[in-house]
Amino acid sequence: MRSHLTVGAMLASVATVAANAGCAADSLNNWYCSAVDSIAYTNFGSSGTYQEVTSINGGSCTQGEKAYGGPLAPLNGEVSWHFRGPLVLKQFAVYTLGSEEKKRNIKPSLHERRHGHAHLHKRKEKRAVGDIVTATIDGQVVTWVNEWAGGAAPTPAAEVEDGGKSGNSKAYKAASSAPASDDRKPAAPINAGKGKWGRQAYYNAQAGTADGLTFLNHFGGDKSGVFDYDLGNSLSYASKDALSGCASPEVLEDKMIPDNVEVILMSDKKCNGDCGAVRPGTVAYHGFEGESKLFLLELSMPLTGKKGWNEDMPAAWILNAAIPRTLQYGKPECSCWKTGCGEFDVLEILDSGNTRAKSTLHGNISGGDSYYFNRPTDGLIKVAVVFNALTSSAHIKILDDDVEFGPTVDATNVSKFCEKSAKNSIFTLGS
Ligand SMILES: *[C@@H]1O[C@H](CO)[C@@H](O)[C@H](O)[C@H]1NC(C)=O
Numbered sequence: 001m002r003s004h005l006t007v008g009a010m011l012a013s014v015a016t017v018a019a020n021a022g023c024a025a026d027s028l029n030n031w032y033c034s035a036v037d038s039i040a041y042t043n044f045g046s047s048g049t050y051q052e053v054t055s056i057n058g059g060s061c062t063q064g065e066k067a068y069g070g071p072l073a074p075l076n077g078e079v080s081w082h083f084r085g086p087l088v089l090k091q092f093a094v095y096t097l098g099s100e101e102k103k104r105n106i107k108p109s110l111h112e113r114r115h116g117h118a119h120l121h122k123r124k125e126k127r128a129v130g131d132i133v134t135a136t137i138d139g140q141v142v143t144w145v146n147e148w149a150g151g152a153a154p155t156p157a158a159e160v161e162d163g164g165k166s167g168n169s170k171a172y173k174a175a176s177s178a179p180a181s182d183d184r185k186p187a188a189p190i191n192a193g194k195g196k197w198g199r200q201a202y203y204n205a206q207a208g209t210a211d212g213l214t215f216l217n218h219f220g221g222d223k224s225g226v227f228d229y230d231l232g233n234s235l236s237y238a239s240k241d242a243l244s245g246c247a248s249p250e251v252l253e254d255k256m257i258p259d260n261v262e263v264i265l266m267s268d269k270k271c272n273g274d275c276g277a278v279r280p281g282t283v284a285y286h287g288f289e290g291e292s293k294l295f296l297l298e299l300s301m302p303l304t305g306k307k308g309w310n311e312d313m314p315a316a317w318i319l320n321a322a323i324p325r326t327l328q329y330g331k332p333e334c335s336c337w338k339t340g341c342g343e344f345d346v347l348e349i350l351d352s353g354n355t356r357a358k359s360t361l362h363g364n365i366s367g368g369d370s371y372y373f374n375r376p377t378d379g380l381i382k383v384a385v386v387f388n389a390l391t392s393s394a395h396i397k398i399l400d401d402d403v404e405f406g407p408t409v410d411a412t413n414v415s416k417f418c419e420k421s422a423k424n425s426i427f428t429l430g431s
Pocket residue numbers: 046047048049050364365
């Protein structure tokens with residue numbers, strides 16, 4: 001999830017992309033087909049290289065080539081979860097295959113009380129001229145350098161073509177297959193391993209408990225983390241309401257995350273020189289690790305009617321955990337994002353007030369499905385996100401309300417989370 005500009009006038013320059021039958025662009029020229037209950041990304045993994053940040057020194061960053069490969073690469077390593085309001089996160093659970101449940105508790109540590117003297121700095125504007133901006137246009141992820149200072153019309157058409165020059169816009173299949181609602185053949189069971197998937201982290205808003213995870217945000221310099229004018233705010237511990245930083249880990253309160261407020265979830269394992277380069281002074285935690293991963297979420301995305309930048313535009317997305325630990329917003333050379341280290345948008349609203357939530361993968365291989373999920377405006381939904389190494393596939397599926405986020409999940413149940421639902425879309429990556 002980078003800044004998403006409305007693409008308006010820019011579509012003209014990408015008119016070579018053919019429209020899907022039954023799919024149409026809305027008034028902002030974002031493409032939508034129809035609502036589905038699950039999206040499966042097949043052929044998920046790829047191999048290649050990206051530019052990893054190897055050092056950060058006084059606002060300047062050095063990168064080095066990093067090779068990746070495997071059935072879920074580049075998202076086979078540690079990942080972080082990001083939520084932008086308006087969003088109610090009721091439950092969040094992380095599981096890995098062949099593991100026992102891990103029982104851990106977040107205990108606020110006195111050792112975290114560094115930078116107690118820090119002043120609250122004005123936050124840097126998140127989207128600035130020079131930042132990388134992406135939009136998904138009929139399934140194609142288009143990336144360009146923002147030259148729009150805000151206020152007037154969006155970037156003119158020429159900048160979209162420049163997007164190709166920025167090196168992150170790659171050719172790939174533009175459209176997904178039609179939803180398989182007419183496919184009544186029972187599908188072969190998906191192999192999700194044998195035995196149990198064990199819960200590694202669990203947040204329950206109502207109970208006010210969080211095991212195995214840490215809530216972070218972008219208020220470095222406010223009681224934890226750092227701020228400077230080159231790189232802006234680093235990560236910080238998130239206050240209970242997520243509206244400021246705080247000195248030590250807190251449990252997110254049982255309330256809606258407000259419009260355009262971002263909360264980041266990582267594990268409860270602090271980096272100890274074992275996370276690669278991180279921004280000096282940042283709060284730094286390991287992401288959620290394991291090649292195969294299962295995430296269960298219970299959330300809603302209420303309508304607020306707000307119209308400002310990023311308002312009434314909720315999103316839930318996954319990043320390669322190195323991105324927030326170096327720099328999530330700002331200088332491209334201080335993040336591996338631009339060179340394809342991985343982002344997976346799970347449920348993303350592209351413009352204020354829209355009720356269609358899209359999913360997109362950003363990397364060297366990128367793709368976004370034009371089929372969408374109905375935004376859960378009126379109540380909570382349960383969602384499974386499965387990264388299954390055995391099938392090199394990723395699955396987002398809306399679950400029945402009675403699914404429980406217990407200490408373990410049987411592999412046969414995970415297999416069901418990967419099966420087609422009545423309204424299903426399959427998106428084949430890299431073909
Ligand atoms: C990007 O993907 C293509 C197609 O798989 C591959 O040939 C190329 O080496 C990849 N580039 C990088 C930088 O990984």
